Amino acid sequence: MAEERPLPPRMVRPGSRYVEGPVTVEIVEVIRTKDFIGRPLFIISYRLREGSYVSPVAHWFVYPHEDLRKLIRETVDFYLSVKKSILRRR
Numbered sequence: 001m002a003e004e005r006p007l008p009p010r011m012v013r014p015g016s017r018y019v020e021g022p023v024t025v026e027i028v029e030v031i032r033t034k035d036f037i038g039r040p041l042f043i044i045s046y047r048l049r050e051g052s053y054v055s056p057v058a059h060w061f062v063y064p065h066e067d068l069r070k071l072i073r074e075t076v077d078f079y080l081s082v083k084k085s086i087l088r089r090r
Contacts, residue, residue: 006067009042
């Protein structure tokens with residue numbers, strides 16, 4: 001299997017969808033801003049979709065050099081680990 005290339009935040013657009021296992025990560029909004037000392041920073045709004053479940057919108061704060069694919073995988077892995085607790089409350 002070919003190794004995936006990094007996904008820099010500047011390549012992400014609202015409406016983009018990334019499938020990771022049974023979960024789809026939908027990008028809602030991408031804002032380019034600066035952190036408190038003036039370095040470029042992206043605020044990326046996203047929601048998770050799995051079957052009929054749609055999560056509330058959440059946010060990542062990402063610097064331009066970070067790999068968004070890694071962040072997507074970590075977020076989906078965490079969601080899958082706590083999914084039973086989340087869905088039990090619905």
